[in-house]
């Protein structure tokens with residue numbers, strides 16, 4: 001079986017210890033690849049390479065904006081040529097239905113194109129000022145931060161990599177990248193594309209291995225100027241603590257437990273479909289999943305009946321055959337989700353459907369969980385408070401708008417939220433009250449390169465995507481020019 005290696009200083013390299021890790025297809029439980037299992041030493045080599053690239057050779061950083069944009073467009077074109085293979089790779093590695101993986105690849109390609117466009121957009125501001133020292137012309141310039149460490153999760157392997165790499169490279173940084181060891185394969189392909197496209201040696205470095213070794217070394221290194229991380233809130237906290245050492249810049253995209261408030265004046269069939277997308281898309285392994293579903297008591301029974309019928313009609317299978325639901329990413333994740341199902345039952349929620357592993361036919365060896373609905377949940381239940389990261393909907397009935405808003409905000413997280421109603425004023429009123437970074441009205445989950453992505457409270461720090469996503473990877477410098485040369489006579493008073 002071919003070994004997937006690290007990419008350091010423009011060359012592929014095994015880990016210094018020769019240790020490897022297995023990559024498993026979650027639909028079958030079979031090993032599909034081996035990767036390097038890197039150590040602190042491998043990571044430090046990659047950091048040294050990025051540091052040399054940024055501070056010594058400066059090839060990538062010194063390119064003008066148009067040349068950097070051309071490279072990003074070239075990368076997008078190469079990804080487009082390999083679209084089918086990239087999508088199949090994410091499906092094999094992560095389990096997601098192929099049509100969802102294809103959507104991810106298209107979004108990733110557009111993300112590189114979007115940041116290629118932004119690189120050539122005007123930037124900076126100018127001022128004419130005088131604060132008593134004579135007339136000055138003042139302007140700002142955006143510069144790359146330096147060496148950026150980037151660490152990603154497994155739920156959108158290619159897309160999460162792209163959301164970090166495209167803006168960081170657009171800004172002119174050099175990068176050390178660690179993907180999740182669960183699903184690293186499409187990111188390895190992306191680095192093959194960087195190599196083929198001719199990215200300068202050292203500007204992009206890939207280190208494969210565990211978070212405890214590679215991720216921790218990146219986050220705590222004195223030679224890394226910035227660390228950006230997408231993953232769980234718990235690991236995000238440890239990264240922030242590691243980063244304190246040299247006060248590096250930190251960007252955190254963390255977990256969530258987002259609400260979906262469904263009022264009785266909604267389009268009921270539309271609300272049911274968006275609730276399914278909000279809960280079951282990507283097998284529910286979505287940070288912005290809106291699986292805490294608050295339904296107004298007047299339509300509660302009709303909503304649950306329709307949701308149950310549509311959920312039970314969902315197809316389950318190997319992602320390659322394009323079912324509605326594929327496997328969860330790993331055996332551990334499946335067991336974690338089934339553990340939450342047991343908790344829900346024990347704490348008194350009503351199991352409407354699902355709630356067990358699925359092992360029919362081709363699914364026998366995979367990590368499948370039937371799409372699950374719990375009804376009559378209450379705010380204090382574990383399944384309502386904690387991020388499950390699996391296909392589990394938790395329905396909580398409510399009576400008044402104020403009650404729904406209060407329960408929606410009763411969480412330590414603040415990533416996303418949804419409201420379904422035909423009353424525009426009510427929708428805007430509720431959206432204004434929800435303490436979260438990403439909100440949807442009469443829809444759930446659509447995401448755009450143009451719009452900022454990120455959370456309030458314990459869902460993170462900073463924003464990805466949009467112009468904000470580029471600014472995260474930049475420092476801003478002010479330059480002040482005296483418009484009259486010579487002494488100003490400050491001490492002659």
Ligand code: NAP
Pocket residue numbers: 151152153154155156160178179180181182209210211212214215216219230231232233235236238239253254255256286287288387389415454455459460
């Ligand atoms: P995770 O366990 O936090 O892992 C994320 C990444 O961090 C992996 O690459 C992991 O490496 C690495 N890591 C683990 N321990 C580390 C440490 N001590 N220091 C540095 N890095 C470390 O999260 P996950 O299970 O992969 O992903 C699911 C989570 O991601 C959910 O909570 C979800 O909400 C969140 N997420 C958030 C967003 C967002 O935009 N807000 C988007 C997607 C996912 P290994 O696993 O390879 O050891």
